[in-house]
Amino acid sequence: MKNSKLNTGITKLALGASMCAALAACGGGSDGGSSSGSSAANESVTLNGQVTDGPIQAAGICLYADGQKASGAGGSPICATTQDDGTYTLSIPRKLASGFLTLVATKSGGIVLASTLGTTAQVLASASDGKNISPGSLPGAIVTHLSTADFALADTNGDGTVSQDELAAYVPDISKTEAAATAIKAVIDYGQTNLIGGATTDTLKLASAVGQGQAMGNGQQYAQWIADPTQWQATSAGTAATLVAAVNNDVAAELGSAFTQYQVTQTTTASNIPPVVSVQFAAGRVSLYCEADAPNTVSTETDKIAFDATRGIAVLQYTGDNGSPVSMTGSYDPKTGAFSLNENDPTTVSLNSGDVTFYQASTFAATGTVDAAGNITATFNSTSTDTWSINSTKQTCTSSGTLTASKS
Incomplete structure (x- = not known):
């Protein structure tokens, strides 16, 4: 898929x-x-x-x-x-x-x-x-960086500590937790020490700044930084997508043995693929395009899925192109069985031909329910956006459809 x-x-x-x-x-x-x-x-x-x-x-x-x-x-x-x-x-x-x-x-x-x-x-x-x-x-x-992210988000009065009442009132949001944890991990594991500075004098204050939508040590807000490919050209993380994937896998690792093997079937019911854009250079013609599955495309694979009722987390883990596990995370409501799964790959360099640099970003979001027997029904939406250094042209492909899964 x-x-x-x-x-x-x-x-x-x-x-x-x-x-x-x-x-x-x-x-x-x-x-x-x-x-x-x-x-x-x-x-x-x-x-x-x-x-x-x-x-x-x-x-x-x-x-x-x-x-x-x-x-x-x-x-x-x-x-x-x-x-x-x-x-x-x-x-x-x-x-x-x-x-x-x-x-x-x-x-x-x-x-x-x-x-x-x-x-x-x-x-x-x-x-x-x-x-x-x-x-x-x-x-x-x-x-960990994840526990620190939750602490910073729970500290609603900003006094640098979490009280028992603050913890009791805290309603976690996996997307906010992962954003704050990603910034922390960038500093500790990938050498982006420029995120520390100004008001964000340490990684705990950095997590708080991310949670509140404030500027980090480099002057950027989290959303600006994670989407800026120039921030990643000289780091060991390689790309923002690499770092985000690492944090997703950290979340999955904390769930340990909670994973169950599922047979997952994805059916694309609608898609939009814009026409290819081409530009003539002296050295040849270059084209910008995006890709998406056509309607009625059906694919099936075996993945691992975990639902953690205590933490309110859903995680789907599949095998990436390089054979390594890749995780997408989301929320889970044990009372209703409702869940969401999201994966956001920030803008990264997909190809550099010398004359032209190509960039790509993608998203995937699924919402659905899991019943008492573990059967899953959901709908999904995905986007793939391609741009290049020639001009501001943007090619965005979209697709949507259904997901079903049962324990295998």
Whole structure:
């Protein structure tokens, strides 16, 4: 279904388990709650987690309670430094005062990542053996660009922390979460450090700026930046589409074993393909055109689909042209079975012939329902837009139709 965009190239991301509080730096070093002896060990529980967008080593991570650094034995802050694989260990006193607990991780270069854990009672109760807390029982122990994006979006009063009330009122939007997470990932993984600057002094503030439609460190709003091919010519991301696809796959990875194999059938019922535009050069004739499936085109393939009722996420994962998994994400309402799936490939250079540079952008959107047996019915719309450097001519092809899928 490549030609129809299905094959082209959270969210409530454990929200009671994935955000942060406060922008104050977390110092490195051992946590303030540790001490020797079995008696001291019985007075605390051990939180094991990881800071990752790709493992982030040598980051300081601290526990916060109601927006303030939590204290361990002797009043020392409960902090640690991540290992080479991004893992960390914090010792939390059993007698820690009641509050809303969060994590914040900081590293040089303006990297600030955040996650929410829950109330003190909820966190302590998540120690499965009474002594140790792992991401399996407390997903917020994994601090990521996605958890940070949700934190920034939930911080409605902009005070740099998320309260229990703010979290309870937060209604996630996967498209907004992924946009903020994409900007963070561009800084951490793809070297676009120019997004940090001005009011966006770190990645947490960057995520907030994206969520509020404000300018980033480079002076552009997110929508301008992601659609500007010149921003990607000298980065390891290659294209904006590569970066967006990476974030989509990160969302899919968090769903883990929730995926089920489906037989997906796509039927195109209508399409519009404009006439080819050609220009004569001394070296020859060049043409601009776009592509779309013709009406009555039917294609079938095997894909993986996951519906996460807790987070309100739908993800469809298929195999791309290079054999790697590609994910499209959307929302899911477990009460009605309604879902959406969206994939937006920003404008990228599709061909550079020397005399002419060609650009392409595409979208795919599907809305439908899944019944109790897992059967899916939906409609889709897709666009493919091609432009070139010769002039402002734009060729946009569209197609629409139906999608059906059943477990295979």
